[in-house]
Amino acid sequence: MGWFKELLYFCKMLSKKTKYAFHALTYLGKHKDDGSVLIQDIAAEHGISHKFLENILLELKKAGFLGSKKGKGGGYYLIKEPKDIPLSRIIRLLDGPIALLPCVSLNYYEACEECKDQEKCGLNQVMIQVRDETLNILENKTLSDILDKE
Amino acid sequence: MGWFKELLYFCKMLSKKTKYAFHALTYLGKHKDDGSVLIQDIAAEHGISHKFLENILLELKKAGFLGSKKGKGGGYYLIKEPKDIPLSRIIRLLDGPIALLPCVSLNYYEACEECKDQEKCGLNQVMIQVRDETLNILENKTLSDILDKE
DNA sequence: ACAAACCCTACTTTTTTTATAGGTTTTATA
DNA sequence: TATAAAACCTATAAAAAAAGTAGGGTTTGT
Known part of the structure; x- marks a missing residue:
């Protein structure tokens, strides 16, 4: 298996x-x-x-x-400086957007085809919250945090 | 372009x-x-x-x-009940692990080939923190949060 | 002059995602 | 009880993305 x-x-x-x-x-x-x-x-x-x-x-x-x-x-x-290199910037550079959906991406926004009205899409609203909280994590951890542990 | x-x-x-x-x-x-x-x-x-x-x-x-x-x-x-369906469970079911690296995944763990000693890997340590904080977000948002916004 | 090293572009292979196809089983109902 | 509507199941195909390879170009110290 x-x-x-x-x-x-x-x-x-x-x-x-x-x-x-x-x-x-x-x-x-x-x-x-x-x-x-x-x-x-x-x-x-x-x-x-x-x-x-x-x-x-x-x-x-x-x-x-x-x-x-x-x-x-x-x-x-x-x-x-390692402290000026947040994880978020490296991830964005090489993997693209951090948001979980294109319709909530700050840097690579694109509307969803299946949503008639984004403003009324509950998924969109919740994913915006997830994005903000996730970003908060990834912008505040930097290369220097990694180096500190080695 | x-x-x-x-x-x-x-x-x-x-x-x-x-x-x-x-x-x-x-x-x-x-x-x-x-x-x-x-x-x-x-x-x-x-x-x-x-x-x-x-x-x-x-x-x-x-x-x-x-x-x-x-x-x-x-x-x-x-x-x-919608409140008993956290985003994390749906994402795990259909997209697989939530952790950013196999070596920090709770449900789908796998060691990195390029690391001699995981215990001494700073990336591993930091990603464990990221995982825990991300999980905290995705386990506490549920389908009912989405429904509330519609 | 030479060799060491980064620079650049294009290509190939492999893996993953996104579907599609074509049937099987179950069930309400006319 | 025949029929049609609907979920169930498995396999395969097509498209996209990630991972890796190739091969030469350019710069620079000795």
Whole structure:
């Protein structure tokens, strides 16, 4: 029955991309006084594919969390303080919206096709509350909370 | 650039299955003194495929939220009080785990491959906190909160 | 000049979600 | 008791998303 459990394990969770991003950020946070760090070192530490991680770090760089240095002796390094990197921003960057429904998303709003009047949709109203409370959690936990536990 | 936004709209959110389940439960909640309700009526009200909704209602029935009556004049009806149906149970049933990572899931736990020692993983520790706080929200909001807003 | 390292884009594969199809069983009722 | 309406069940197909791969381009220290 292992197959059955497998089916359930991986839905609605963070994607591997996001999970790996957190691992990488944590690694960079721990080594932030060591100059730049190689993709290879992070990949090896966590057993992640080099090429896959490369894409992720690139996204994190473009979004302004990381700096990089090309060529021999190059690598990546954090350019933000860990306390200024909330979980919510990383999740949004790599996984998209945090809201549970498009119709309550702050950043990626889209109306529901099956609702005639959103204002009168109880599900919408309740999900707005859920969104606000969830966001409150994810905006107040940062990379520095992760680093504190390591 | 519409395609780009499209890409972002639909990740990490509730699946349509779960969303439709909430719509159906809400509909059944509103009509709970009317005897049984046809799949067709719910599908028509929200413009959902009859056959798709059929599978969803069946799951809700097997999980003990709904009762049904076969044959002519049959249909579905709620067999639980709306206040006893927390969002968390519906989401878990149809979308799987609520935790953001398998390694912090209460119901669908699985160790991370990339972590040597979970006890020392800061991400794990922080995600446990996030899980507990999120769960606190989703277990305390119920179908009756949705119905109250309609 | 060379090799090490990041940068960039496109593609392929795998998994998950979203349906659809086609029948079986049950039940009210004419 | 024949009929039609409705839920029940399983399998499969199609579409979308996530995960991973490929291959070269660019920069830089030595």
